[in-house]
Amino acid sequence: MFTMHPILVEEFLDFLEQSLLEVLHGKKGTNELVEEVQDRYELVADHVLQNSEILEKFKQLFEYIEPVADMQPERAIKRVKNSLGMIERFRDWYLISNPDCSQMKQPSCEIKYAKRVGPRKEAILKKLGISTLGDLIFYFPRDYEDRRKIIPISEISFEGKLTTRGKVVNVETKKIGSMTITAAVLADGVSQLLLKWFNQEYLHKGLQVLKNKTIYATGLVKHSQFGGIEMVNPEIEPEDGTQVLEILPIYPLTHGISQKEIRRIVRENISCVCHYTDELPEELMKKRKLMDISRALLGIHFPKSNYHLKKSIERLAYEELFLMQFALLLSRKSFEEIGGLPKKIPGKLAEEFLRKLPFKLTDSQKEAHRQIRADLMSNKPMSRLLQGDVGCGKTVVAQLAIVDNFEAGFQSAVMAPTSILAMQHYRRMSPAFEEMGIRTALLLGETSSREKEKIKRMLSDGEISVVIGTHTLIQEDVSFSNLGLVIIDEQHRFGVKQREALVSKGKALDTLVMTATPIPRTLALTIYGDLDITVIDEMPPGRKDVKTMLVSVSKLEQVYEFVKKEIAEGGQVFIVYPLIEESDKIQAKAAIRMHEYLSKKIFGEFRVGLLHGKMSQQEKDKIMERFATGEFDILISTTVIEVGIDVPRATVMIIENPERFGLAQLHQLRGRIGRGDKQGYCFLVVGNVDDDALERLRYFSMTKNGFEVAEYDMKLRGPGEILGLKQHGLPELKIADLIRDRELLFRARNDAEEIVRKKEQYPDIVKKVKTIYGERLKLVKIA
Incomplete structure (x- = not known):
């Protein structure tokens, strides 16, 4: 059909x-x-x-x-x-149009000299970041409205945005409470359509003038509560023979300018696109069948067809992705050109370390270690991302890298984003290291001044081989005798300058960055495209999957009874809320009030702690430390516990209002439990949520693989949400979309790898990339 x-x-x-x-x-x-x-x-x-x-x-x-x-x-x-x-x-x-190049001003022309722009419009356009004609050309639409197809009123059989045509047969305005509704009936001789505008009383007079005249109406059609169809807040245009049936751009606006005005300004000045010439290598243009830049810029504003629009987006998105990938690869090449110090690693210490482990490595861990050791022994500095799901065993692989680095005669530094994570790493790593004669120290902001000075002196003298700490490690007075390896945990939690500050403390350092946040391949290439990527995609044998259950808020009492039994059997419990304090605007539970209620009314016989983002880092670390050492049975918290915390006795995670969290965030929270030998249980407590939210949570409850969860989450919420920090470290993309343009990204990456190998032949591309990305992507060599 x-x-x-x-x-x-x-x-x-x-x-x-x-x-x-x-x-x-x-x-x-x-x-x-x-x-x-x-x-x-x-x-x-x-x-x-x-x-x-x-x-x-x-x-x-x-x-x-x-x-x-x-x-x-x-x-x-x-x-x-x-x-x-x-x-x-x-x-x-x-289906593709060409720009008219007969009259065109330079892109550098100030916007006040553009056609249709006077002093008032100049000030408004500058608010939108448009100061020159070039800015105007690269001020891209956010959406499009296809007015080429006129659907007769009698043939409208679906809800959605469309353009129709008919005669205005009736107009009236009435007030209902504080709202004014202006309505007009549009008829085509067979059927009728009700046009409605809210609180736009000024339209009444103009509609009366159009009575008994034929007009075009464009807007969202839906079924009315009385059984007919209606179009709400439509854009109307009298039929006067001047209509051009076309795809119209919809631009982001600011107060003082309408869509019609900005369209007219862009249209009058669009010939400026003729000044742009292709900067991409000709062989790539042919290989990828890309449209030339001037037709692409025309098509992004006024496409002749959807095909023209698609090819224009493809052309501009490809260039954006190619330049970004070229920049990342150039950054990496600049880093490699420094030259590394190939390390001699006999491997005997690693063998000794592995013999003493109470478990065997998974094949995935072995492969990760093999890749890292090869990097350490290479004459190029290592720059590698180690990622894997919660509990996959990244820390053991990092320890093996440290052991190899020590055997080669170098010091290692491990930087974690919080004191509690640094302490956790220290407790895990130092016993095995000290037993092997690898002296290890912990350096935190709260370390006493006397102890700090002692550690700094011993690092400088080479008496300490491994230091684990927070951003304290990057302070100017921290120096090393022979630093050879830097490991940065949850690296997206640090700024670029913080990471660079640590890396700059050694010459030709090997760098390993780790994250427990599963990152889809497209996002990893975008953020970490200058790194080699190793994924541990296998879980240790015997580890039990956390059982995840959707529970109605009406069943909370039963969940609380389950919690009491778990605590009685030696377990600990997280209860997570989306808010710190109650809000009039957001219907969701808050941690502070629920802590007061639960600790008194429900769990009076248990020790209940409270953790939230308004606490200082020192306070947060202290609370988590007390929970980790068993001083609390229950920890009521916001999402500040989501990354890296390891409490082996924690077996239950209750998340209220889970619809308010991203799936990647929920997965991180779920990863805080079931880390010991007991079964973990995650309860998602839902109230009145819409069908989309329910479907999303059902998917999450049935999916254990963090990479699958992250991929699904990225499609729903966008790439910036995966890391929990909107656009953190993510280069801004004006046209490209990491979800829609997934395959385009992979093609651009492959092409960038090919071109960067012969970069000397493309000085213009290198220059452009340095102009766009130089500061952000560390193209200056780190000494």
């Missing part, structure tokens, strides 16, 4: 292309193809066919395909393949 609405030429071509491919893959017969093509051909109604040349070529294409049902299979297939080429050529010839 298909729609009986009129269709555009490009919609017909899209259908035709898909059908031809189905024939080639044996999914559709030629008889069925021809029948469907004939049906849809009859529905084509497109103003581009007013051009006699386009009409003729379109007919030729149809007539070329029509006989295939009567042909021998071999000949029919050949014609089908030829038809695919004809479609591609038709699109390129007739």
Whole structure:
């Protein structure tokens, strides 16, 4: 079944292309193809066919395909393949427009000298960051409105945005309470459509003038509560013969300028695109079949077709992704050109370390260690990201790297984002290290002055081989005798300058950064594209999956009873809330009030702690330390406990209002429990949530793999949310979309790798990349 609405030429071509491919893959017969093509051909109604040349070529294409049902299979297939080429050529010839380059100002021209821009508009445009014509050209639309297809009122059979046409037959304005509703009835002789505007009383007079006249109305159509259809807050335009049926851009606006005004300004000055020439290598343009930059810039503002828009987005997104990947790879090459210190690692200490472990490494851990050791022994400095799901065993791999580095005669530094994580690493690592003669120290902000001075002196003299700490490690007076390896845990929690400050404390350092936040490949290439990436994708044997359950808020009493039993059996419990304090604006529970209620009314016989983001780091560390050592049975908290904390006795996680968290964040919270040998239980307590939220939480409850969760979360919430810090470390992308343009990113990465190898041949690209990304991506060599 298909729609009986009129269709555009490009919609017909899209259908035709898909059908031809189905024939080639044996999914559709030629008889069925021809029948469907004939049906849809009859529905084509497109103003581009007013051009006699386009009409003729379109007919030729149809007539070329029509006989295939009567042909021998071999000949029919050949014609089908030829038809695919004809479609591609038709699109390129007739569905893409070229800019008019007869009158054009330079991109550097100040915006006040642009057509249709006076002093008032200049001030408004500057608020939008538009100071020159070039800024205007690169001020891209946020959306588009397709007005090429006019759906008769009588044929409107769906809810959504559309353009229709009819005669205004009635206009009235009435007040209901504090709201003014202006309404007009639009009729096409068969059916009627109600147009409604809220609190726009000034429109009444203009609508009265249009009474009994034909207009175009564009807006969102929906069913009214009385059974008819209505369009709310539509944009209307009288039919006066000047309408251009086209795809219109929708720009981000500010007070004082309308869509019509900014469209007019861009349209009057769009010829400026003719000044732009392609900076991408010609071989890439041909290889990827990319549109030239001037037509792409025209198409991003005023596309002739959706095909033109798609090709324009592809061209601009590719360039954006290519330059970003080139910058990351150039940064890495600059780092590599410093030259590393190849380390001699016999491997005997690592063997001794492994013999004493109470477990065997997984194959994934062994491979991670192999890659890191190869980096340490290489003549290039290591720059590697080690990522893996919560509990996969990254810390043991990091320890092996430290042991290898020590055996080669170098010091190591491990930097964690918080004191409690640093202390946790110290407690895990130091006993085994000290036993092997690897002297280890802990350096924190709260370390006493006397102890700090002692540790600094011993680091400088080379008496301490491993130091574990927080940002205290980057202070100027911390120096090393022979620092060879830096490990940064949860590196996205540090700023670029903090990381650089630690790396600068040695010459040709090997750097290993770790994260327990599963990051989809597209996001990893974007943020960590200058690093080699190692993923531990295997969990240690015997580790039990946390059982995750959706629970109605009405069943909370039963969950609390379960909690009491778990505590009685030696377990500990996290209860997480989205808010610190109650809010009038947000309907969600708050940690402070719930701590007061639960500690007195429900869990009076237990020790209940409270942790939230308004506490100082020192206070937070102290509370977590007390929970980790068993002083609290229950910890009521906000999400500040989400990363890295290890409490082996914690077996239960209760998350209230889970719909307020991202899935990646929920996965991190879930990872705080079940880290010992007992079964872990995660309860997601939901109240009245919408269907989308419920579906998202159901997916999470059934999915244990953190990378799958992160991929799903990125599709729903965008890439910036995966790390829990919006756009942290993420280069700004104006056109490219990491979800939509996933394959484009991989292609751009491959091409950037090829071009960066012969970067001397492309000085203009190197210069442009340094201009755009130089500061952010550390293109200056770190001495």
